[in-house]
Amino acid sequence: MSAKHAWTRVVTTSLPARSTRLAGEVSSGVKLLWKTNDAVWDDTADTLQDIKTVGHNRNGFDSVVETDVLRSLYLVGGAVLFGLGSGFTSSSDSLMSGAPSYLKQGSETTNITGTQKDYGSEQTYDKNTNTIQYTTVAKFPPSVSSPMPSASASSVSSPIPRHCMLQAHAARVVHAVHSLTIAVTGGAGFVGSHLVDRLMLLGHEVTVLDNFFTGSRTTVSHWVGHPNFEMVRHDVVEPFLIEVDQIYHLACPASPPHYQYNAVKTIKTSFMGTLNMLGLAKRTKARFLITSTSEVYGDPRSTPSARTTGDTSTALAPDGVDVRVARIFNTFGPRMNPYDGRVVSNFIIQALKGEDMTVYGDGKQTRSFQYIHDLVDGLILLMNGPETRPVNIGSAHEFTILDFAEAVRDIVEKVQKEEGNPLAKRVNLIHKDMPVDDPQRRRADTSRAKETLGWEPKWELWQGVEEMVRYYSAKMKEGAI
């Protein structure tokens, strides 16, 4: 790693309060200016534009949704009902302030009436335990063609419960003729659940196949009961019969501790699982997208690393299977298992808890990190576009792990300060042994994604990390972490 790749955290000084970004709060305004040879990221003013929508409308597939709608599904769990685009903080009391009257507070009786009762869900906030019990009593609006609340239903004053809002979005976009039947293997995992959110919001019929080895029901539980959604406990090492238009094959543990836990099982999942899903694709003539990994490039010490090589999809084409291959580079975001051992989750959780941050080796190894919504954008573009060669989907901004640790520490401190609970002292960075075969460099060469999909990451690293910090912070307050 040459010195020119090192980034500098220029200064942290107080600046005028920042505009509302994640959830309507005004922060204390700490300036973070990170500089690499590729880019300068200025956490203030002009660069602080929120990303209002994610997705693209290309190749006849419209994957655009409002970012706040996605956030409502993960940022503050079941209580975000009225937080869309308006002010909420992660303190539980303020979550409830302004809450619609049909939400119970403690022992107060709920007030679900009339149509709200038909279409609503019941949420009970218990002040004593600081928990929210979420019970679906949803009876979804009868049909897509029924008059539905508009997208503005997501405003704070809306009396419409969350499930109805979701349905409203789906109903607004989907037309039965354009609705696809889509299977997502590993759909309850980190990446899968975000993909499922997007596809559901777009109004498609989604079947999640997951053995819940590393996935969790809770990641997609907000869709349970929705007429377009089905969740099946199924291990892809066994065949599965279903009629589908598209298959996103994501099923496989992705974190090193998980895929090393039972290596034989991992191999079985990778080979037999893929074989079974390819068989399904062949029978149903479904398009098949498999998520491969940047690990296939090993340890490329030259830059830019990981040029796209290999072409499984072309080999399979004569057999009548229409395959897309995504090579995913280090991805992070909300719903990552906080204890899955990967670096972003480790660092954020450690910093939030005030524990030492564990840098493996000297920390000079590099990675380029992408935010989950960019990955989902890329997967959907790849699935629906004509490119059949493998495509790298990742960020080209390379960081040393040590620099990344410092950046995460800064962001966590900033969020803690904004949330009114700064730590008494800075957490330490400590060094631990380097894992065996840990690649020294990794940086995605995304030229093919750019040329053939028109895809580039939109999310700056700091934006994604900050959102993930807020997510974990909220989960910790809920007691879920």
Ligand SMILES: O=C(O)[C@H]1O[C@H](OP(=O)(O)OP(=O)(O)OC[C@H]2O[C@@H](n3ccc(=O)[nH]c3=O)[C@H](O)[C@@H]2O)[C@H](O)[C@@H](O)[C@@H]1O
């Ligand atoms: O997130 C991913 O997409 C990838 O995660 C891992 O790839 P890896 O690059 O090893 O990811 P991490 O486990 O997050 O490690 C990244 C770097 O941070 C270091 N690290 C990790 C954890 C930690 O606490 N401290 C630390 O310094 C690791 O040694 C490594 O150099 C998997 O091996 C890939 O298959 C997967 O695609």
